[in-house]
Amino acid sequence: MHIGVAGIGKMGAAIALRLMEVGHQVTVWNRSPGKTKPVIDAGAAIAATPAELASKTNAVLTILTDGAAIEQVYNGPDGLLSGAVAGKLFIEMSTVPPEVNVALAAKVRVKGAVLVECPVGGSVPPARQGKLIGLMGAEPADAERATPILQPLCRRLEHCGPVGAGSTMKLAINLPLMVAWQAYGEAFAICRDLGWEPKRLLDLFTDTSGANNALKNRADMIVAMLEGRPPGPTTFNISDACKDLRTMLATGKAKGAAMPAATAALASFDEASQNGLAAADGSGLSVYWANRGKR
Numbered sequence: 001m002h003i004g005v006a007g008i009g010k011m012g013a014a015i016a017l018r019l020m021e022v023g024h025q026v027t028v029w030n031r032s033p034g035k036t037k038p039v040i041d042a043g044a045a046i047a048a049t050p051a052e053l054a055s056k057t058n059a060v061l062t063i064l065t066d067g068a069a070i071e072q073v074y075n076g077p078d079g080l081l082s083g084a085v086a087g088k089l090f091i092e093m094s095t096v097p098p099e100v101n102v103a104l105a106a107k108v109r110v111k112g113a114v115l116v117e118c119p120v121g122g123s124v125p126p127a128r129q130g131k132l133i134g135l136m137g138a139e140p141a142d143a144e145r146a147t148p149i150l151q152p153l154c155r156r157l158e159h160c161g162p163v164g165a166g167s168t169m170k171l172a173i174n175l176p177l178m179v180a181w182q183a184y185g186e187a188f189a190i191c192r193d194l195g196w197e198p199k200r201l202l203d204l205f206t207d208t209s210g211a212n213n214a215l216k217n218r219a220d221m222i223v224a225m226l227e228g229r230p231p232g233p234t235t236f237n238i239s240d241a242c243k244d245l246r247t248m249l250a251t252g253k254a255k256g257a258a259m260p261a262a263t264a265a266l267a268s269f270d271e272a273s274q275n276g277l278a279a280a281d282g283s284g285l286s287v288y289w290a291n292r293g294k295r
Contacts, residue, residue, distance in 0.1 A: 002027065003149065004057035006050055006073055006080065007064045007094070008036045010235070011120075014127035015061065015093075015153060017042055022130070022152040029053040031069075049078035059089040059149060066243065067100040074104060086112030091146055095119050095171070097247050098164035101137065105163040114138075116146040117163050119170035120154070123235035125217075131155040133173070137166030171248045177214055178245055179265045181282055184215060185289025188226075192290060198226035218283040225287040238285060239278040242269045 001024050005016040008030040016039045020026050027045040029052070030036050036046055047053035050073050054060055060080060064070050070092070074080045080090065090108055092101055092115060101117040108115040121133035134154035136143050143159045150157055160169045187210075188201070202219040205211055215222075221231040245266040252259040272280075272288045 001025070001059065001149065002057045004029070004047065004053040004060035005039075005044075006030070006053055006060060006062045007069075008039060009063070009065075010124050011093075011127055012063045013039050014124045015063065016044055018128055018130055018153055019149075020044065024149075027053060027056055050074070050076070050080045051078045051082045054080045054085050054088060055083055059091065059146075061091045061093055061149075063093040065094070067096050070094060070096065070100060070104060075107065081107060081111050081113070088113040089142075089145060089149075090115045091149065092117045093119055095174070095244055095247070096167060097251055098137075098167040101167050102164045114142045114145065115163060116142050117166040118146065118150055119166055121170065121173050124233075125235070126155075127153065134158065135160050135166040135169045135173075137161060137163040137168075139163075168251065171244070171251055174244055175248050175262055177212065178241055178248075178269070178282075179261045180212055180214070181241075181285040182265045182268045182289060185268075185286035185292075188286060188290035189292065192294065198223040201226075214283070218281070221281060222283055222287060225284060226290070231281060231284070234279065234281040236282045237279050238269055238273050238282055241282045241285070242266065242273055245269060 003019055003024045003026055005012055005026060005028045008016065008028050016026050016028055020043055027047050028036050028039055029047040029050055040046055047056060062073060064073055090113060092104060105115040116136055116138040118134050118136045122131065126132050130152050132154045134150050134157040136159045138146065147157065160166045202223050206216045206219050224231040245262055248262050249259055249266065268289065269285055272285050277284055277288055
């Protein structure tokens with residue numbers, strides 16, 4: 001199948017590369033064309049505009065920054081929906097408030113096309129390996145149509161309900177992770193005067209029932225940061241964590257849910273971001289908090 005990918009950041013690039021590896025023809029578009037070089041070098045074609053991307057492909061995946069970017073890419077003068085797109089399949093994979101995709105689905109339907117939302121759990125390495133968790137929101141027939149495209153990207157693909165349900169579930173599964181990075185930082189701060197080497201400390205933490213998969217996967221990165229060494233490539237940065245936490249809080253508030261843990265985590269991520277760590281990996285919050293106020 002000929003698939004378009006709009007939004008070639010770290011995750012968009014990983015998804016495009018994975019789609020090519022499993023045999024799809026891929027064309028990409030990105031607001032900053034320079035970021036497309038790795039996928040172009042791997043064999044992808046490039047479209048000059050979102051409209052061109054939609055016209056050349058059978059289905060389009062979008063993974064964009066926020067609701068404003070989605071509005072521009074879909075509904076701008078040269079947007080995905082600006083041309084004749086009847087019968088096309090659009091798969092929206094961004095992490096945004098549920099109401100953004102609900103509104104977008106209505107605009108896509110007016111054009112005679114189909115929208116499936118499928119935000120994903122996981123970062124760049126799982127995306128490259130086809131081990132994401134896909135959280136679809138769609139009508140049953142539309143979800144069935146999107147499944148052959150999404151299945152090679154995901155180790156688990158869940159149809160959560162109608163459009164909006166996938167976005168809701170994505171926010172829900174990411175919330176404990178955001179809170180956990182703060183909890184690990186506080187835990188490391190408690191034991192920092194014991195004189196343990198970072199590698200020994202992380203080896204113990206990852207062998208306990210309190211360790212989640214993210215801590216295990218990023219243990220070497222955290223050790224490097226605690227030792228003052230370069231941690232390697234960022235997979236999900238603190239700035240994006242702040243954005244997602246704000247979306248989680250707004251969604252919870254709209255549902256009448258009290259969210260004290262997420263509120264506290266956002267304050268901690270905001271502080272780290274304001275102290276020069278906006279582009280650092282989310283796990284860097286734990287290291288920041290472990291050293292905060294250190295005498």
